[in-house]
Amino acid sequence: MKELRTQVAIVGAGPAGLLLGHMLHLQGIESVILEHRSREYVEKRVRAGVIEFGIANLLEEVGAGERLRREGLVHRGIELRYDHSAHRIPLSELADGKIYTVYGQQEVVKDLIALRVAQGAPLHFDTEVTAIEDVNTTAPYIDARCGDEDLRVHADFVAGCDGSFGASHRAIPSDVFRRYERVYPFSWLGILAEAPPATEELIYGRHENGFVLYSMRSPTISRLYLGVRPDETLDQWSDEQIWDELAERLSTDERPEVNRGPILERGITAMRSVVIEPMRYGRLFLAGDAAHIVPPTGAKGMNLALGDVRVLAEALDTYYVKNDEALLDAYSATCLERVWRAEEFSNYMTQMLHPNYEDEFENGVQRARLRQATQSREAATVLSRNYVDLNTM
Numbered sequence: 001m002k003e004l005r006t007q008v009a010i011v012g013a014g015p016a017g018l019l020l021g022h023m024l025h026l027q028g029i030e031s032v033i034l035e036h037r038s039r040e041y042v043e044k045r046v047r048a049g050v051i052e053f054g055i056a057n058l059l060e061e062v063g064a065g066e067r068l069r070r071e072g073l074v075h076r077g078i079e080l081r082y083d084h085s086a087h088r089i090p091l092s093e094l095a096d097g098k099i100y101t102v103y104g105q106q107e108v109v110k111d112l113i114a115l116r117v118a119q120g121a122p123l124h125f126d127t128e129v130t131a132i133e134d135v136n137t138t139a140p141y142i143d144a145r146c147g148d149e150d151l152r153v154h155a156d157f158v159a160g161c162d163g164s165f166g167a168s169h170r171a172i173p174s175d176v177f178r179r180y181e182r183v184y185p186f187s188w189l190g191i192l193a194e195a196p197p198a199t200e201e202l203i204y205g206r207h208e209n210g211f212v213l214y215s216m217r218s219p220t221i222s223r224l225y226l227g228v229r230p231d232e233t234l235d236q237w238s239d240e241q242i243w244d245e246l247a248e249r250l251s252t253d254e255r256p257e258v259n260r261g262p263i264l265e266r267g268i269t270a271m272r273s274v275v276i277e278p279m280r281y282g283r284l285f286l287a288g289d290a291a292h293i294v295p296p297t298g299a300k301g302m303n304l305a306l307g308d309v310r311v312l313a314e315a316l317d318t319y320y321v322k323n324d325e326a327l328l329d330a331y332s333a334t335c336l337e338r339v340w341r342a343e344e345f346s347n348y349m350t351q352m353l354h355p356n357y358e359d360e361f362e363n364g365v366q367r368a369r370l371r372q373a374t375q376s377r378e379a380a381t382v383l384s385r386n387y388v389d390l391n392t393m
């Protein structure tokens with residue numbers, strides 16, 4: 001067995017693990033990142049696209065925002081569509097001039113991997129962490145497997161950044177561990193298409209057939225989503241049926257509908273809200289999807305993950321520089337306050353925009369919420385602030 005020793009062992013090279021490794025490097029703290037998948041796989045995984053104001057600033061401050069600033073699309077509003085009419089929410093106007101950026105998660109991941117590789121800092125792909133041990137002592141270690149080789153990494157701390165299917169939370173004993181969950185009765189069918197977006201701003205729509213979202217990645221690439229029933233599968237949808245349904249759900253009396261083009265990627269994602277408490281046990285710290293999941297309607301998943309890392313990197317820095325554990329002790333409570341706010345907002349957006357196929361009372365409430373969000377300046381202001389900058393406010 002090969003053995004390594006580092007200060008912080010990081011499980012997972014998603015946005016959370018990679019940003020943590022990078023911030024620790026800037027602070028002169030050593031880390032080893034272990035990632036189950038290949039580099040090619042994580043760089044190609046299409047997921048989130050909306051980056052909050054403060055999170056984009058954070059990436060820039062740590063030297064990981066250069067391409068984001070150059071290629072990211074700056075947005076100042078969103079459109080809400082319901083009952084066949086369109087309503088713009090002027091987010092920036094209502095949120096102190098703050099903007100948000102549309103830039104694919106896999107681009108953030110590529111940028112952070114390139115920095116790590118250029119630094120020559122340890123990043124092991126194709127390496128699955130199989131056990132995290134002794135987190136309740138000052139000498140935790142993790143076991144991993146890379147091909148035929150076993151690897152053991154000894155560390156001062158372990159950061160569980162292994163996402164919603166990860167296993168690091170299992171190192172928290174059952175009498176301490178709590179998991180709060182809500183499963184929604186719908187999924188998202190998402191496509192990436194080679195087609196210029198027919199809209200400048202993101203459009204979130206509630207149509208009687210279901211939810212719809214029009215987003216983009218560049219002036220030539222569109223990203224769109226349809227709310228579907230949880231038991232639906234991709235093979236039930238032809239490309240043409242997807243485009244027809246998108247056009248129908250986006251149609252209003254006066255606006256263009258969609259620009260069609262070749263579909264480059266398609267996938268179905270179930271919708272869940274999950275919070276794990278506490279986010280710290282002994283020397284194990286959970287960050288990102290390993291600790292919480294939000295339904296994507298509020299565009300919070302990746303932002304929340306990077307928000308956790310900001311808190312954790314500072315807490316580890318304070319520990320190593322001043323030998324002060326106060327921020328590490330506060331980590332879980334500090335993060336959970338923001339996590340529950342993001343859960344609330346994601347749940348609000350989700351419940352407002354996904355019609356319920358059975359419950360007409362719920363549908364009446366949803367329409368009232370949409371009217372309030374688009375007609376009351378106070379309600380639109382709360383929505384705008386949460387959408388544009390929830391994680392660093």
Ligand code: RFL
Binds near residue numbers: 287
């Ligand atoms: P990630 O990105 O899931 O990264 C975790 C990494 O850990 C690795 N891993 C392991 N490595 C070693 N050993 C093990 N035992 C391991 N187990 C797992 C995984 O291979 C992976 O590389 O978590 P992170 O860094 O916390 O980042 C969070 C974001 O990825 C996530 O919040 C968002 O992408 C959520 N999300 C979306 N958010 C949005 O705002 N908009 C979206 O459109 C959107 N689409 C999505 C999504 C999440 C999805 N899944 C499956 C979780 C679509 C999907 C399919």
Ligand code: PHB
Binds near residue numbers: 047213223300
């Ligand atoms: C995306 O562009 O993938 C996207 C945008 C907004 C969301 C979710 C996903 O709420």
